[in-house]
Amino acid sequence: MSPRKSISQRDLPAANASAAGITRRRSTQDESGALALIPAKPSLPNVREAAADCRACDLWKNATQTVFGEGNKHARVMLVGEQPGDREDMIGSPFVGPAGMLLDRALEAAGIDRKQVYVTNVVKHFKWTPAERGKRRIHKKPRASEIQACRPWLDVEIQLVKPEVLVCLGATAAQALLGKTFSVTRSRGEFVSSTLAPYVMATIHPSALLRLPEGADRAAETDRLVADLKKVALDLPKQAKVV
Ligand code: URA
Ligand code: SF4
Numbered sequence: 001m002s003p004r005k006s007i008s009q010r011d012l013p014a015a016n017a018s019a020a021g022i023t024r025r026r027s028t029q030d031e032s033g034a035l036a037l038i039p040a041k042p043s044l045p046n047v048r049e050a051a052a053d054c055r056a057c058d059l060w061k062n063a064t065q066t067v068f069g070e071g072n073k074h075a076r077v078m079l080v081g082e083q084p085g086d087r088e089d090m091i092g093s094p095f096v097g098p099a100g101m102l103l104d105r106a107l108e109a110a111g112i113d114r115k116q117v118y119v120t121n122v123v124k125h126f127k128w129t130p131a132e133r134g135k136r137r138i139h140k141k142p143r144a145s146e147i148q149a150c151r152p153w154l155d156v157e158i159q160l161v162k163p164e165v166l167v168c169l170g171a172t173a174a175q176a177l178l179g180k181t182f183s184v185t186r187s188r189g190e191f192v193s194s195t196l197a198p199y200v201m202a203t204i205h206p207s208a209l210l211r212l213p214e215g216a217d218r219a220a221e222t223d224r225l226v227a228d229l230k231k232v233a234l235d236l237p238k239q240a241k242v243v
Helices: 026-032 044-051 058-062 086-091 098-109 144-161 171-178 206-211 216-234
Strands: 077-081 117-121 128-130 137-139 165-169 199-203
Touching: 044 144, 058 144, 077 144, 077 171, 086 098, 086 137, 098 206, 098 216, 117 144, 144 171, 165 171, 165 216, 171 199, 199 216, 206 216
Parallel strands: 077 117, 077 165, 165 199
Antiparallel strands: 128 137
């Protein structure tokens, strides 16, 4: 059995208003979900465009925009986070806020060029709650139903990019992609068997590092993230090397 089912029109019976050049009315979207929005001949640009109008769960209501994945369309490595944060929501790109900066530094330290990877999230809209005082928007964990509603977008990204290595950043991505019982604490940095890509690994989310007090602990944990990412760069067969 092929690990990746190709997306064909046959697989998407409810498709497809956008391919037919019809602008789907928002009110009709809820029943069909994100899958029905995916163009019959998906490409990263047309899927990104379709995702911009997604209302398959309620998260779009309090967010600025859909934050779709970005990066090299032939990337050998795909990094999957949880959901965009405050800054990502405003800018419209994944991992461009504080966690993204930390990720960039970790990738660089591991010898991986961010331009060579594809970065995305399991949920494409920022979920937040207002701070008790002040105007800050506090990140809120997505629900299983929201992760499920958003999954078609991630699946089509994986199908189009066909990464050799998929790295789940944090428990939300790891459990969405590897099962509810997957423990990042127990299995971080290990390549695990999955049909999603030839090599799949989970590691700590850079936001978790930011929650540690600055100092020795954070530095040590950052080193561990770099060590995991180094495995991605080095522990692959030659043709899969990313640097
Ligand atoms: N955290 C994530 O999981 N994803 C982002 O894009 C930014 C922060
Ligand atoms: Fe659609 Fe995902 Fe946004 Fe929900 S979070 S509206 S499923 S893009």
